[in-house]
Amino acid sequence: MNTFGDPTVWLPFVFAALMGLSILIYVILDGFDLGVGVLFPFANEAERDRMVSAIGPFWDANETWLVLAVGILLVAFPAAHGAILTALYLPVAIMLVGLILRGVAFEFRVKAPTPWKATWNRAFFVGSLMTSLSQGFMLGMYVMGLTWTLPHVGFALLTAVFLTVGYSFIGATWVIHKTEGDLQRKAVDWAKGGIWGLVLGIGAISAATPYVSDRIFGKWFTWPEALYLSPLPILSGVLVVSLWLMLRRMPFAEDRYSWAPFAAATGLWGLAFGGMAYSFYPYVVPERLTIYEAASAPESLFIILIGTCIVLPTILGYTILSYSIFRGKATELRYD
């Protein structure tokens, strides 16, 4: 256990990295299926069925990454889990009700008697919207240090809108990849209409974070760190511009590069997330509690780590298996 040095140093770091990875995978994967839910009002009935087919086999596993991320927070940083979740009591409750509504709406909208389908479609949309908004709100509150003051809540309301539009953007890029014809063209328009949410959201958080904390300001705007960090904003800018150019000309002949917008959106998400992780490290509760102070006992973390080393590659393996079985354009979901 001491091979890599002091376990009270490297174990919390490893778990913070694992948690960060889970959150990143979650916002990308559940981001696209939440986004599809948010886009529901813009689609007609047949298109909605297609859109659900495009996410049906995946959403369940996608949501599990949220459970894993919260699970790591819970088991590796119990003190932080309590501090963060009690501070975010109401938005968490709203998110949970949203997740419940949309999760069951998947099943009910096709199993309930036909007159009820419209109701469950609405539940699917409202649930996705509640979840996205509350996640964006929590993101904003987290950036602002989890204190409930009027300006902070105002900022969090803004990030709530940006993240929701950002999710609908990545949802649209997924629909571009998984569908064809009219719906695909429509999804290109949705993506063009949603990209601003992502840009403004990343911009707002990038601008606000250094302003809230001198420590974070110092991490970004001192020489030579600023030089080493410059690829982050530059790459993001390049990705946004190329996404925009690509979307203007999509869909391409023979459906070439239909995966590219989703891939670019994933890259953008990753860069933004990397920047945030860099800003907040080593704090897990902003400016209050570091990952080292909040961590569980090393012997417990070590037990979890052994399991993680075996299980995480397996999870990745069968997630890839599932995505490859359901690769290609979404077809009608059938039980037989």
Next chain:
Amino acid sequence: MDALILSRIQFAANISFHILFPTITIALGWVLLFFRVRFNITKDERWLEAYRFWVKVFALSFAMGVVSGITMSFQFGTNWPGFMETVGNIAGPLLAYEVMTAFFLEAVFLGIMLFGASRVSARVHTTATFLVAFGTTMSAFWIIVLNSWMHTPQGFEMIDGVAHATDWWAIVFNPSMPYRFAHMMLASFLTVSFLIAGVSAFRWLIGGRTEGVRVALKTAVFGAAMLIPVQIFVGDMHGLNTLEYQPQKVAAMEGNWETDTNVPLLLFAIPNEELRENTFEIGIPNLASLILTHHADGEVPGLNDFVADDGTALHPRVAPVFWSFRVMVATGMLMLAVSWGASALMLRRNADRTGRRGVEGLPKPVLYGLVAMSFSGWLATLAGWYTTEIGRQPWLVQGVMTTKQAVADVPAGMVASTLIAYLVVYALLLAAYIAVIFYLARKAAKGEPIGPNVPQSTKAAVTVAAE
């Protein structure tokens, strides 16, 4: 009401709603595997028919279980931060293993099991079905391990008020775990047996007399008849284990205030916490002693042994434990009577002695009885969990920390508002769930297709399918 009692009600509401669905999916996964394997071997369409109907109920139940389960993982933090701060070093790894070994397994392979049948080979599909069933069982295992450790904690030491693990083997295989796990697995299989029997009887009654309904009904009734005696035996062993490790809980279950020999089994009583006695009781002499110690003059612990020097009770409130236990036992007895009665009727020989009567041997009142019993497993399971969980109070982790020590410092008004929101959502979803199951049953009985997840009638779907 203060934040403590509101948080307790909220957690009880969430976990009660949640457990309904795993109770169905744990066993239904294995039953589906059974149908699937029977079809693979016999190539008899009726097994596939049964599979196709019940896989839909499984999908619906699974979704309900997933979303209500996510709620739980957040509520540890929002309402009970003291729990993880004190015993997080023990509970953490157990919950982590649940998510890692079970949650992902079932979530990923569920997609293949539900929608992949036409995309993968029969063998891969059967394997996916197995992995989903296995995943739900693993999930139950880890949760039961943690829950049992909260009842019978061992394998740890307290350092500065925080629990640290010393022996993981002792933690996982803590004294009450094997009994609780067996009891819960059997509860799940019984719940599913009565659900399948009830819904199949419903389909039979309204005219959907297909071969698929016939095999499902038979499997369910015979399964229940075989499992219920096992469950009664395991439940008795679980009770003896509780007597050893949590005597105050058994005292509350029996409504017994003074430690004594030759204690009667109370069929009915009104426990009074103020007077610390039962104001009214009807009992069978010596039977509680006989059941708990297997001797008529055996000693049964009394609640008065569990009072602190300053007069605070170190035992649970008596009435809820006493009554939940009786509801569970009574439901179990009814299950025994109904499943054995129905089995006997089905096993009778035909008038011409050529074979057994089977489902035709069931008269209408028995079929109606089965329909009424569709969700009897839920009743027994909830009553059982209330017995054991309320019975652990005032402890959250027996002898280590009280429930009060764990509660969050959140304003009561905030807890009250979220509690109301959850209750409304849960009530609506439960109504929708039960209604949809019987709607699917009616549709199946009329022979209407319920196969595709997307209605075929919409024009676009047909066009796309044609492409």
